[in-house]
Amino acid sequence: MMNYAIRRSGQMLVTVFVISVIAFVVIQLPPGDFVNSYLATLSGGNIVTQDAIVALRAQFGLDENLVVQYWRWLTNLLQGNMGISFQYQRTVLDLLAERLPLTLAITIPTAIFVYMVAIPIGIYSAVRQYSLVDYLLSFAGFIFLAVPNFLIAIIAIYIGYRYFGGGVGGLFSPEYELAPWSIGKVLNMMQNMSLAILIIGTSGVAATMRVMRGMLLDELSQAYVETARAKGLGEWRLIMKYPVRVAVSPVLSTIGFVLPALISGTEITATVLNIPTTGPLLLNAVRSQDMFLAASIIFVLSILTVIGTFISDLLLVWADPRIKL
Amino acid sequence: MTVEAAPTTATAPSAVADGVTARIISPRRLMWWKFRKHKLAVASAIFLILAYLATIFAGFVAPYDPATRSRNLYAPPQGIHFFDEIGQFHLQPFVYGWKMTRDLETLSPVYTVNPEEKFPVGLFVRGEPYKLFGVIDADVRLFGVAEGGYFHLAGTDHFGRDMFTRLVYGAQISLSVGIISVLVSLVLGLVIGGISGLYGGWIDNFIQRVIEAIIAIPTIPLWLGLAAAVPRDWPPLYQYFAILVVLSLISWTSTARVARGRFLALREQDFVTAARVYGASRTRIIAKHLVPNLMSYVIVTLTLAIPGIIIGETALSFLGVGLKAPTVSWGVLLQESQKVQIIQFYPWLWIGPAVCVVSVVLAFNFVGDGARDAADPFSR
């Protein structure tokens, strides 16, 4: 276990390193360096002194070669100095501290929602293979797999206006928007967030359900299941006792794919629904080529998925020692 | 010495008689037989072929030019009728014209059916002239109404442009992005996955780490970041290729994983050992023994990767960092209908492209599922 954790951490560090290189490439890609784009984004009123420009160039070593620049950027990053957003005139760290919690507050419950819903549905579908419900679920799964999150969000907005006469989106309904914090406001926020979770979770549920169904079907075709059945064990007890446990592990270990997809979904859905996560921030940053901000968001989101996957891997191994280390 | 019974024709439905004249059942034919059993996959494949044909013959399939404006702004789709208002049957279907009034409060146009105006809908009618494939002068359109009338199957947008036409032209971009990106991924994935699987060692390790890193990065944020590098002032064609590259830069990983896995598995097969023992060169082994045996798996992966790319283009354009008007793609069409008022009052503007995206993605998923089963024609 300890060995596994150490080996896995080593791998994780390499992955993080590669991600940091990719994030740095993202910063470098747009033509011109940051200070130029900084100056380009300046509108009247914001006068930058020549000194400030020189200081900026020096801090990030813009006049040196790319490797040095990367190294400066990385060491700055590791010390929490992610640079400044030219557009917002604030440090990136500040902006992230403001927006990131909400991204997590939506993504983590969504991940839980996905597995809590998909696993039981998958089990039911597998056990009742070829039943009407199985067909309906499989069909719905295919559809939801094909409808991107942002379309579901648009449909939700449409339905909201059309049938409920109210706007959908935002973190608060208009009546709470400016109101001070209260129980009502918290409930309202949770209501709005649960809609987002539902929207983001659908395709995850569709995908995970299919994996669960497939895994369990494989397991159910094993000989030992027949033996247990012959011994007269009750159908559901038999299934829950062993096959489900075996099938669940690989399903849970899909988190390495599910988590990045959920974060992607959170960001784009939040943009459509106008929820102030890092999504709209990233989009703005990209539109105005505020690359420090953009790359930092990408980097931090990726690191979060890597850590999330790491933790869930460890938990899986801890819970199920049969997994090969 | 006695010879065993005549060859058994594995899973062939029409077992072939012995002898030279017998039809030779190639593995490819076996795959086709297996694929054919999946009715949904076959239907989806036909649908996709038609969709791609429609993009090639866009001028013929679309009743108008994508830039042509009509007087009717924000007009909803016109229903096709066989029975008129007094219940009389018409062999040739027709559509009603619109009567426009304005909502006194919002000033937005309100359309009601005008029973006085009927435009019979015909096939192969002469319409606006266009250039087929961009070169051949033509004016026959697949369907339409006689001159003086108008027919907007999927409604019109804020300039009164025909949405159906724009969907057809949008398909040209959205569908080709899927195919071309996937071909780029194919080359990248095969080469990188092949190197990884064949050389092993630290190269393999390094490539695996890079792939893991790319998988760990949430796709849409990374696409956004890469798309930021595409200069705003590039001409549409450049932007198109730039977005294509951005999309491929991520989607090659799945191909590479599959290619690597198959290379590793195939390398251990006895027929590869045999080839080494009789002195076949490395290049020959790769070209004649490895690649032909992994292509079917790679093609399946690619088929299943296309939906992701189409959704990717749509998402990027929808967010305003991908393709931009005047280019027409499904994502651009969605982007134009992003405002809450449009979502609410002119739903055909987003339902059209949404239905297109979803049906194409579904179809590719079904085809991919059928192909996955057919990729290994010797199983079961």
Place this chain on the structure above:
Amino acid sequence: MSSISVQAEPILSVRDLKKHFGGKKTWSGAVSKTIRAVDGVTFTIYEGETFGLVGESGCGKTTLGRCIARALDPTGGEVVYAPKEGGAVDLASLKPRDLRPYRQDVQMIFQDPISSLNPRMTLLDIIGEPMVVNGLARGEEVKHRVGDLLERVGLRAEYMVRYPHAFSGGQRQRIGIARALALNPRVIVCDEPVSALDVSVQAQILNLLQDLQAEKNLTYLFIAHDLGVVEYLCDRVAVMYVGQVVELAETSDLFARPLHPYTEALMSAVPPANPRAARAPRLLEGDLANAANLPPGCHFHPRCGYCVERCRTEEPELREYSPGRFVRCHRAGELKLDGVAELAEADL
């Protein structure tokens, strides 16, 4: 098959051959355990004979066979080959380029009829490729030769346009044999060529191999775990246990009077040729030793019924017990071990 003629020349001399897997440092710093799949094997094969190699699954037979055919690069040792013309060469140490001329002379037949044929090639390509690659024939000539070979192994020449999936397991093995013959080799490494086949088909393939040997003066290294097949086919037999030869003898001697307890155990595990021959089976108990973590002393001692103190600490050497008979056991000779042949005879 009778014992070999006295004037036979050595064609392959295997000297202290080794093949170790793993044991490399990986990038993350972990060191995998070395698997000693083949660990110092020495024997000589004479021209025209069938040399058997037996042992439990996983004892390294395939690895040894592949090292000899240079499908694998040995870790150490020599495989000295005496070509028709020119002096002896060590196949084990030749660079791939220098190896080419000798490759034609040593070919392989595989165990698995499924994976040994490329499913995407027709028989013409499968059997013709070795000729094309080695420049022995081209164009129509290839077709001609492939047709002849197919007929020689008992298939019809017209089949050459077909793909392997259209054939049964036995037919596929015939195809594999035709491929091995395509280069007119002198030595063929037969890696359990019949063990994946139905019993009824096994005899046909074995007969074919024997006919071909007589016709083309082939030398076989015949790998098997089925002692019956070995007794029927081989002139001499080497018994392998975790990467080492533990006994080597002429077939009749070995079966009449095994000298190594492992050989005896192997023989007792096979049902006797005559089912009435009642005998207490001395079944092999326990598992094959782990080639990555070998027991000290005699590697067989944890499973050996004759084990004494010395066996636990001191590793026996392979020694020549009598002319042409080799054994790796401290107690060889002092034990009275059961063979197979004498029982069968006694019963007649």
